[in-house]
Amino acid sequence: MLSEEEQMSEALVRIFENVVLTEEKSLQAGYFKDLSIAEMHTLTAIGPYDARTMTNTAEDLGITTGTLTVAIDRLVKKGYVHRERDKRDKRIVRISLTHTGKLACRMNSKFHRVLAKHILAGYDADDRKHLLDLVNEVDQYVEQQLRRYDSSENVRATARQVAKDTTKEKKQDG
Amino acid sequence: MADSDNLRAKVKEDVIRIMSETLEISPEEISSELQFNTDLPFDSLQLYEFVIDVEETYNIRLPDELLDEVKTVDDMIDVVVKLSAQK
Numbered sequence: 001m002l003s004e005e006e007q008m009s010e011a012l013v014r015i016f017e018n019v020v021l022t023e024e025k026s027l028q029a030g031y032f033k034d035l036s037i038a039e040m041h042t043l044t045a046i047g048p049y050d051a052r053t054m055t056n057t058a059e060d061l062g063i064t065t066g067t068l069t070v071a072i073d074r075l076v077k078k079g080y081v082h083r084e085r086d087k088r089d090k091r092i093v094r095i096s097l098t099h100t101g102k103l104a105c106r107m108n109s110k111f112h113r114v115l116a117k118h119i120l121a122g123y124d125a126d127d128r129k130h131l132l133d134l135v136n137e138v139d140q141y142v143e144q145q146l147r148r149y150d151s152s153e154n155v156r157a158t159a160r161q162v163a164k165d166t167t168k169e170k171k172q173d174g
Numbered sequence: 175m176a177d178s179d180n181l182r183a184k185v186k187e188d189v190i191r192i193m194s195e196t197l198e199i200s201p202e203e204i205s206s207e208l209q210f211n212t213d214l215p216f217d218s219l220q221l222y223e224f225v226i227d228v229e230e231t232y233n234i235r236l237p238d239e240l241l242d243e244v245k246t247v248d249d250m251i252d253v254v255v256k257l258s259a260q261k
Contacts, residue, residue, distance in 0.1 A: 031219055048226075049235060099226060106222040106238075113238060 012138075019115070026111055032104045034078055042071050043080060043097060043105045051084075051096035080104060178259070185254045188231055189247065196224040206248040214247075232258050 002010070024037050032040070045060045046052055058068040072095055075081040080101035086092035097105060120128050186206070194201040197215060208214055216224065225236050228250075234257040244250050 099230075102226050103219065103222055106226070107219065109238060110218060110222075 022115070023108075023111060027108075031107065035080070035104060039071065039075060039080075040104065040108050042068070042075065043101055044108060046081065046095055046097055046101075046105075048097055048102040048105045051094040054093045054095060057095065075101070178255075181258060182251065182255050185232075185258065186251050189228060189251050189254060192227045192231065193224055193247070196220050196227070204247060206246065206251065208247050209245055210247075210250075211245070228254060233261070234258060 020037060023040075027033065027035055027037065027040060035043075042057075042061065045057050054065050054068055054072070058065045061068065072081055072083060076083050079098055081095055082098050082101075083093060083095050086094055120131070123131060190201050190204045193204055193214070197220065199215075204214075210216065210221070225241065228234075229236050232254055234254065236253065236257075240253060244253055
């Protein structure tokens, strides 16, 4: 018999993989076959309403603006994203969803809502609250772990930058 | 006619027009008491097309949580009137 840790560990990995897989299959079977999961998540990060900057969207997705630029190029070509430079500050690029982009984003949100609705439907009000509390705790714990790695990566990146700047200064001095 | 009545009449006209264009049916076939779930032949894609068109026409937001409360065409008109008046 599996230990509690093994059961938890296997369930976590399986849930993650199966949600992604189900999402992918629903995309392939649905109206937006030309979108990958990563592209759909990019649309979700932009959101159906206000225009966003490339920098903020890249931060939310945990990717560099360079990587986002490549993804946005493709999504603009496919007709899901509209891109324009800020009228006052030309360095700022703003992205927003086209009508089709909004449609894809809303349909994807619905997929997640329906999934959640069906999971919760099997429980009474007390159990639903209990389940949500437990899921939130797991979510917060995993989020905390992610932040630890993020901050250590930031510390490393800062250290690399300081080392680089110091070398530059030394060269200029010398 | 009061301003609020004018707004409601305009919203009703727009909502029914957008709905008839999305569903490709005559506006005369759409009445206020029709239910989204049972009386109107929307699939989920058409429903969001309709919702996004209404959002863009009135520059408002109709998130899913709000749409859960909308059961009839009349409910939809009420929500759009309320959100438009708040702007």
